[in-house]
Amino acid sequence: MSVAASAGSEYGARQLSVLEGLDAVRKRPGMYIGSTDSRGLMHCLWEIIDNSVDEALAGHGDDIGIRLHPDGSVEVSDSGRGIPVDTEPKTGLTGVEVVMTKLHAGGKFGGGSYAAVGGLHGVGASVVNALSSRLDVEVTRGGKVHRMSFRRGTPGTFDDSSGTPSPDNTFTPFEGAGVLEVVGKAKRGVTGTRTRYWADPQIFLKDAQFAYEDLVNRARQTAFLVPGLRITIDDDRGVARDEAGEPILHRREEFRFEGGISEFVDHLAHDEAVTDTWRLRGEATFTETVPVLDDHGHMVSRDVEREVGVDIALRWGKGYDTKVRSFVNIIATPKGGTHLTGFEQSLLKTLRKVIDANARRLKLGKDRIEKDDVLAGLTAVVTVRLAEPQFEGQTKEVLGTAAVRQIVARTVESELLTVLESAKKSDKLQVNQLLEKIVAEMKSRISARTHKENQRRKTALESSSLPAKLYDCRNTDVGNSELFIVEGDSAMGTAKAARDSEHQALFPIRGKILNVQKASVADMLANAECSALIQVIGAGAGRSFDLDAARYGKVIIMTDADVDGAHIRTLLLTLFFRYMRPLVEAGRVFAAVPPLHRVEIVTGRGKPNEIVYTYSEQELHTLLKKLQKSKKQYKEPIQRYKGLGEMDADQLAETTMDPSMRSLRRVTMADAERAEEVFGLLMGSDVAPRKEFIVAGAAVLDADRIDA
Incomplete structure (x- = not known):
């Protein structure tokens, strides 16, 4: 019998591995958070923050605090309703333990607790818990403060008698169901959740760190998308340095915006405006077949009507850079998806239609506007809100709900045409400037292509x-x-x-x-x-x-x-x-x-005089002091060059053009x-x-x- 056949004969049921609970997350973390470097570390933080933002979106709480501790842990607190603390009947576990230890568990599967949210798969908090060497969660609800701790997803207690909470403290797991401890009282009406966790060094790379600037940008972005929400960031790590090189022991940022995505566009845009910031809004419904839980807890397929809200802010500037940010339920989709596809397709179609109608005035010729011509100088924020959107993967970077494309496209076409065909004098002026810019971009593109046909110099x-x-x-x-x-x-x-x-x-x-x-x-x-x-x-x-x-x-x-x-x-x-x-x-x-000056130093004894060029007033004064100290003479007046034409060819070559002697400022x-x-x-x-x-x-x- 061959070796291969022998090895194959040993493949039976006992060789199969079944990963239960959170073991699958620890075995294949990249499937859930993308990677185990700084990007994956930040993704875990986004999962916890997004849970708090979803509470604010649902109208519960308007305050979120994020704190980076010196020991490498991070803490997120909110003023939402708090994770349920009562017992979930099917598992016999408290709501806190269910959310923190069970994959695909939560209040975002159509149970009526949330409408449009970013968290959809019910794995965010539990994945973070599985990938943390320690996680502490405190829930303020019903006049009490409840607390539970976990080690790599397992509930238990840490011995914090030293006074400092640490994942290295002695840990004792619970036997059976976890105990949700009541650790304090709270004022009536005060609710919220506080989560603090230490990322597991067994999972994440040694150089993985929380990126403060990314956190600040994300917090600012979220505050723009959820008007009235206050987000505070405190960094106590001391990793930043001031101008003197001393560590900054505490950094703090706070964001709260009453405006919406129009202000977001104004923040993103830096070039001079061609148009005002236009707002395109619309709503529509579509029907999709989805599995839902019936009264007996069984999954059945039903047709569900979904409502989609579209809100877009955009403006064109005189530059050519394109800045388009897309979001689904305030979750960024950096790789786009059906909503962005519908936006770009409709934008091109609508502007082509208007430009073709004005082709003679714009001197369009036989050339055709392309997408790059329309996107040049565009700054836009595209947001859609809908219940249970379909994303490609847990990282939620691409929206996959097919019906959204047509809804966004119809909204852009109808709303943008209203602006482009407006009879208002101010709108007409801006529209004319926009159309001329797009046609000029097209001509510039065609001209550049002609110049590049022959790449050889x-x-x-x-x-x-x-x-x-x-x-x-x-x-x-x-x-x-x-x-x-x-x-x-x-x-x-x-x-x-x-x-x-x-x-x-x-x-x-x-x-x-x-x-x-x-x-x-x-x-x-x-x-x-x-x-x-x-x-x-x-x-x-x-x-x-x-x-x-x-x-x-x-x-x-x-x-x-x-x-x-x-x-x-x-x-x-x-x-x-x-x-x-x-x-x-x-x-x-x-x-x-x-050079600014030409100094001729007298050498005497029949030798030619020495010529020295200086390039600033300070350099000239330093040279003259040096000559006076050494008792050397120089010819007066010192020549001050007002222009390049005052030099002769040898002087210009020596000081400015000869590669072996000149100075260039890159x-x-x-x-x-x-x-x-x-x-x-x-x-x-x-x-x-x-x-x-x-x-x-x-x-x-x-x-x-x-x-x-």
Whole structure:
């Protein structure tokens, strides 16, 4: 008999494993929480928080507290009704023990306790309990405070005589049903649940940690979605550091918003608005066949009518980034689902219909609007509420209820058409701006596609489509090529003589280019300087920008070292930030650093004088003090460069263009959203915040730094 046959003959009923209760969760935690790293750890916390939020959604309680303890445990408390403490007749266990130890047990299976909730499978609290080395739950209900503890899902008692609760304290499991201990009294009408647990190190990775920023963002998001709910976060871990490097022993955040998802959209959107925030609402019903419990406790199939509430807030801005957040019963669905599919399909269909009706005025031509054109600059929050939605998996990242797609699509079409066809003057103006933006995005996409048809870098001699004023380089290797954007014709003349034409290309701009933070996409494309610069770089613009198609390895902004030069550099950076952002993110945009002063040190004894360049007033003063100390002479007056054109070719090459001697300042974007806020403040059309910024900074500005 072969080895394989021998092994196969041993496969019988005794080789089968039956995992009972919470053992299945501990054996395959990824099935329930996705992973055992920080993401899975945070998912457990979401499960407990969402149970409290469901209570608030049902109209019970408006206060949730979250506390991160120094010992690694986390505590969630609410002012809801409290977990039932009476005995469940089928199991003979208290409601607390049923919820905490039995999979697929809870009040969210159509029993009338909840309508639209996020917790649906009845496994959230029990899964967290199974994956915790210790879990304590306190329920305030009926004028009493009830308490029960668990170790890896098993109810029992911990010896906390030391005064410090810990999963390492001696644990004694209950024999038979658990005992729900009464540990105190409560005022009449006071109810709630407090859950504190320690994640099991046997399950989770050593480096798994609670992400404070993710927790803050989720709490803020939930407060937007449930108006009037107060959520407080306290972090006592001391893991954060202040500016001096000292640990921050306590951090606290509190969120409460009376508004709804319109305020959420305003919070998410950072670019200048093209439209107001529009609200699309609707309700509809559908019928589905679901198994339900009859009066005898048996599962039977019945047709159930479901009601779906759709609430969408959206606005378009002048940028091209898309921010769409979707939710089902306040639970985020980051991977979308049927509700998001219906939203995007109907959005495209409706706007195509309106744009086609205005094709002649918009100069649409034969081209067709695509989804990316419509989504450019869109910020939206899509929410639906329904009882017992179908999700794909316990992590609830994708909504699967098929009927929701058509309901959302019909709501978007009817409500959006009402706005787009409104006779109000203010609405008409916004709609026209929106339609022009979408058509401009389409034209930009088509133009970018045309530019990228030939990915190989071409020189100006090979391509007649490049601007005539571009002085290209001979090298066809993108990695070794540089494009200098030069301010003014006078500097251009010097730069031509100073450059290495083998790998350095020059492109002059005249004066200050268009401020694209204020301008629309159509205005930007119509501007000669902006469109020519996009054409020279050759990688397109906006969401269709292709970094691999860029014709140069480095793009260097070379402007005068004065106020006008700084303004021009800011305008160029605004263009790169808004329409060629991947180039900035890749670290391929630089600012040249020309010197401010030229100091000629007298050496004497027939030797040529020594030339030293300084790049700031402080550096100049330091140099002069050093020369005075060493009793060296220098020629007066010291030359102060007001512009690049004042240098001769050798000086410009030595200080600013020669790779072996120059200094470049790399433009980085570590925090894109913060950078966008700054660009909006300094370059946007909203004057009031900029005025406040200038007034606030005037008192601390050194007047001597103003280059008049």
